[in-house]
Amino acid sequence: MDTKRLMNRTLFFIAICAVVAGITMVFGEVNSLVGVAIVVIALIMLQRDLSVRPVWNICVMTLFTCMLGIAAYVSLMDPFLGIAVNIAVMMTIVFATVHDLDSPLHFPFILGYTFMLSVPVTAEGLPMRIMALIVGSVAIVLLNVIMNRNRMTKTSHNAVISICERISDDARTVMGGGTPSVSELESMCFRLNSDIYGRLHDRLFATSRDATVIGLTSSLMTLGRAVIEKERDTDVLNAVIGLMDAIKNHENGDLSPDEVCSEISSFIDGNKDADLAILASARTISSELRQLSEEDDGRSKSFQMPSGRRLANILKENVRRDSVTFTFAVRMSLMYALWAFVWQYWDLENAKWLLFTTAALVQPYIEGTWTKSCMRVAGTLVGAAGFAAIAILTGQDAMLMSVALMVISYVYTLIDPKRYDVMMAFITMTALLAVAASDPEGDVLMERLVFVLAGVVTALFANMAILPYRLKDENVGLGRRSLKVSIAQIESIRRAAYGDAPLINDPYLVLKSAAISQKMQMNDKRDPDAPFGGFINIQNAISSEYTMLQRSVADSGEECRGRIVNIIDDKKDSLTEGDLNGLEDEEKEILRRTANLLRMHKESRLILAEAALALPE
Secondary structure, three states, X not given: OOHHHHHHHHHHHHHHHHHHHHHHHHHOHHHHHHHHHHHHHHHHHOOOOOOOOHHHHHHHHHHHHHHHHHXXXXXXXXXXXXXXXXXXXXXHHXXXXXXXXXXXXXXHHHHHHHHHHHOOOOOOOHHHHHHHHHHHHHHHHHHHHHHHOOHHHHHXXXXXXXXXXXXXXXHHHHHOOOOOOHHHHHHHHHHHHHHHHHOOHHHOEEEHHHHHHHHHHHHHHHHHHHHHHOOOOHHHHHHHHHHHHHHHHHHOOOOOHHHHHHHHHHHHHHOOOOOHHHHHHHHHHHHHHHHHHHHHHHXXXXXXXXXXXXXXXXXXXXOOOOOHHHHHHHHHHHHHXXXXXHHHHOOOHHHHHHHHHXXXXXXXXXXXXXXXXXXXXXXHHHHHHHHHHHHHXXXXXXXXXXXXXXXXXXXXXXXXXXXXXXXHHHXXXXXXXXXXXHOOOOOHHHHHHHHHHHHHHHHHHHHHHOOOOOHHHHHHHHHHHHHHHHHHHHHHHHHHHHOOOOOOOHHHHHHHHHHHHHHHHHHHHOOOOOOOHHHHHHHHHHHHHHHHHHHHHHHOOHHHHHHHHHHHHHOOOOOOHHHHOOOOHHHHHHHHHHHHHHHHHHHHHHHHHHHHHOOOO
């Protein structure tokens, strides 16, 4: 480990201890675990960019954490009342943090809620706990704003540079007689679009800059596809490499917007015989870069759907019997409420560890359940053995075990283990040491192990028996949604050609397509057969073509736009010379690409149907 990393990890550990110590000192020992929960939530939430609307996000985070604190207090009033409260809380957490297009964020909130159940407060102490949660919520968002400030702008610049380098490498491969794959280029472009989608508030909030970045990446992807699949002129390919260098220099700040646009104009003027898709893409890239420079000067505006329509979209997406959110919410709420009742009704102190095991092992998907459970058991046993050794060496002295707890926590922070079994070994040791330090006479070890193993068995049963959900099931559902987006994109092009105003959903079509594609790719990579790979690639190409056509249609003549409407209405996926007569070359290319869009959509439907039929019952 280098010195810089060691220093950063040490400062990070000190900061964590300071946050926990600060909350403990100000709000009392009973709220020390609230400090731990705040730290865990803050670290996990760094995956999300909360810097877009910080005041709004502070209000939402405060309401959410305070709801957990009040619910924990109410649920402990009576075991039977606790069943209803705990089911409602788990449902709320899952529906707020688990979506089929994002990585789930439920664990730190369920963990924090469990902490507050484990260390209850009296009615007199509840206001102090609420104050601790309010202060912690503000700290969560402020940390996120500090860490993620200008994150999307930096991400966009770095992604565009990487895409340009990929296109240059592909051009060199083509000149060398090779056949590069378009999938890596598409993956890079749609990863950026998916990142932008992930920044949407309630997944339907963005800025005008985001839309421009999407247009730029789609244009680059179209240009790259033409380089890989069509263009074979060495002079043109060399010119493309030079063009990519100019765009990279602009992103690095070495070329002004006017200079890079001048370079693009020179490329277009000097390569009239290049593939028409390359020339059209270059023109669009110039327009997007100029627009981005204006928006970076402070003229970027936010755009947002009306709140009613936004809420309707969220409910439609998640409150479905076949959604991962619904199935996981039912599974988690039933198991959590059951074990909370067992713990409270029979007053089994160490039965609360069943709640921690449930939070860790009840999973949204069946895939990985057995593997993760085995790793959980192995890690728990290793951690328990380590605790037993420390207990023997220290003679179960509370002070010495507290020191050992700090050392173990520091080592864990330094090495930051990624393997789940190693992580669980450290978590088990620290949990046992914390309990033993506060109650050195208690028989912690065997009882904890019994409850953890019981939790593992029941979590496995729940994952397999209570509304089981597979990644392949999700991909079929996502595929259907992707096809609906494609239909909406084709209809959007038809409206543009017909002269109608765009619908309110149109700005989000590329964003949603990118998010669906990215999630399907994540799911498909976990399957050795990768049955949806072909479908994903075609849908990526459709979305890229849609973005380019949407811009090209506006610049085409009235005759060309009329033929576009006819092609879409007649669902013509191939054209004759008669369909193209009397048009300029660029307009002929627009018609060909419109027909190609319809052909790809038809092919994509067949591939999805075949992949769905191949799934096991």
